[in-house]
Every structure is written in C-alpha cells, then in structure tokens.
Amino acid sequence: MCTVHVWEFSNIGKAPFSIKGIASLPEHSLAEHNPHAYHLAMSELPKGYGLGTCAVCGQALKNNALIIDDNGNKFSVGLDCVKKAGDKGLQEEVKLIQAEQRRTQRELDRVARVKAKEQEQRKINKGLTDEELYAKHLKSAQTLHNKSMIKFHEQSEPFITTLHKQGGFFCQGMAENLEMGIIPTLGAQLTIIDIMAKQHGRKNSKAFLEHKPTYKKQFNALVKILKKADERVLKKYPNIRL
Numbered sequence: 419m420c421t422v423h424v425w426e427f428s429n430i431g432k433a434p435f436s437i438k439g440i441a442s443l444p445e446h447s448l449a450e451h452n453p454h455a456y457h458l459a460m461s462e463l464p465k466g467y468g469l470g471t472c473a474v475c476g477q478a479l480k481n482n483a484l485i486i487d488d489n490g491n492k493f494s495v496g497l498d499c500v501k502k503a504g505d506k507g508l509q510e511e512v513k514l515i516q517a518e519q520r521r522t523q524r525e526l527d528r529v530a531r532v533k534a535k536e537q538e539q540r541k542i543n544k545g546l547t548d549e550e551l552y553a554k555h556l557k558s559a560q561t562l563h564n565k566s567m568i569k570f571h572e573q574s575e576p577f578i579t580t581l582h583k584q585g586g587f588f589c590q591g592m593a594e595n596l597e598m599g600i601i602p603t604l605g606a607q608l609t610i611i612d613i614m615a616k617q618h619g620r621k622n623s624k625a626f627l628e629h630k631p632t633y634k635k636q637f638n639a640l641v642k643i644l645k646k647a648d649e650r651v652l653k654k655y656p657n658i659r660l
C-alpha cells in the first residue's frame with residue numbers, strides 16, 4: 419500500500435519533507451522596548467521560508483518549523499500542523515530541536531544571571547567582581563604577611579640550623595615547620611629549647627642552665643613575631659584567611 423503524505427496531497431510540496439530547525443519571531447513588545455534588538459533579531463531569521471504564516475492552514479505563526487520538500491522548496495509550518503501531518507520522522511525531529519533549544523535557553527539564562535550578579539558586584543567593588551576583589555586582597559595580605567615574616571625567618575635561622583644538624587625525625591620536622599613559619603606545640607617548643615641549650619653542656623649542667631633562658635627568650639620572640647604578623651593581616655583584611 420502506498421500512502422500519500424497529507425501535505426503532498428494538499429499540494430503544499432513534494433514528499434519527503436525535512437525540517438531544518440524552528441525559528442521564533444521576536445515578540446512585538448521587544449520592538450517597543452528595544453527596537454535595535456528587535457531589528458537585529460528579525461535580520462538574523464532564516465530567509466526564504468515565508469516565516470510568520472503557516473503554509474498548511476494559513477494561520478499567523480510565532481514558532482515556525484522550517485520545512486524543505488523534495489524539490490528544495492522552503493516553507494514554514496506551525497508546530498500544531500506538523501503534529502497533525504502524522505509524519506513520525508518530522509515529529510521526532512521537532513522534539514529533538516525543541517529539547518536542544520530549551521538546553522540552549524537554560525544556558526543563556528544561566529550566563530545572563532551570572533553576568534547580572536557580577537555587574538552588581540562591580541558597582542559595589544569599584545569595578546571588580548567579588549572573586550576578583552578577594553583575589554586582590556589575598557595577594558595584598560600575603561605580601562603584608564611575607565614582609566612581617568622576614569624578621570621571623572632571620573631570627574629562626576639559628577634554631578633551624580641546629581635542628582637540621584641534630585637530625586632525626588622530630589628535629590627535621592620541627593626545622594621544616596619553622597621554615598614554613600609554623601610554630602610547634604608548647605611541648606615541642608620546650609624540647610627545642612633544651613636541644614639548643616644542650617649545645618653548651620649536658621642537660622641541667624651549669625652551662626646548659628645558663629644558656630637555656632636566652633633560647634627561651636629567643637623562641638618566645640619568634641612566637642610573638644608570628645602572632646603579630648597574623649594580627650596585622652587580620653586587622654587590615656578581616657575576610658582573608660591565609
């Protein structure tokens with residue numbers, strides 16, 4: 419049995435028909451609000467399909483299925499009339515195109531929302547987004563912290579050298595901590611001070627006890643420098659965590 423396509427039967431064109439896409443006319447309200455955008459949207463519409471009128475039923479269209487027949491003739495059909503034609507292939511195509519258009523629109527909406535948010539942020543942050551502002555402050559805070567840490571690195575040097583010389587898992591770890599500007603726990607601090615004083619004599623000897631307070635003082639000074647460095651950053655950049 420040979421069935422004739424309903425559009426071919428109505429002399430609209432020659433089967434098989436294929437669909438090139440769906441073109442939507444811009445809203446008339448856009449012409450009032452933003453004539454430039456309206457004319458741009460109009461000029462970007464595909465040509466030669468007789469957009470705006472359904473070739474099947476003659477109704478005015480907003481959404482136009484762009485149809486090409488076997489002879490290469492182009493015309494527009496309303497989505498309802500595509501459905502009514504009973505052409506399964508065309509209907510499937512319409513579904514795929516609409517799904518793709520919805521995906522595209524969602525992405526466009528998402529980008530527009532992000533842009534609008536950033537625009538608001540730039541108004542408040544003297545031209546920067548929140549992210550850019552944070553990055554700028556983070557860099558400044560790091561520079562400020564590094565400046566304060568020059569003194570720390572200078573004064574921690576004797577401790578680091580001795581700990582490296584001493585070797586072993588604990589001493590290596592403590593030396594590395596100090597190199598990174600990390601203060602060891604209180605217990606570890608006391609051990610380090612002992613190690614320093616032991617350079618002068620065995621534990622609790624006269625020489626040991628003589629030198630211990632000096633190292634204790636030096637180490638406390640280190641802790642103080644670090645605390646001050648952190649405080650300076652926190653005061654100037656309260657939102658930044660280094």
Ligand SMILES: [Zn+2]
Pocket residue numbers: 472473474475476477495496498499
């Ligand atoms: Zn129609």
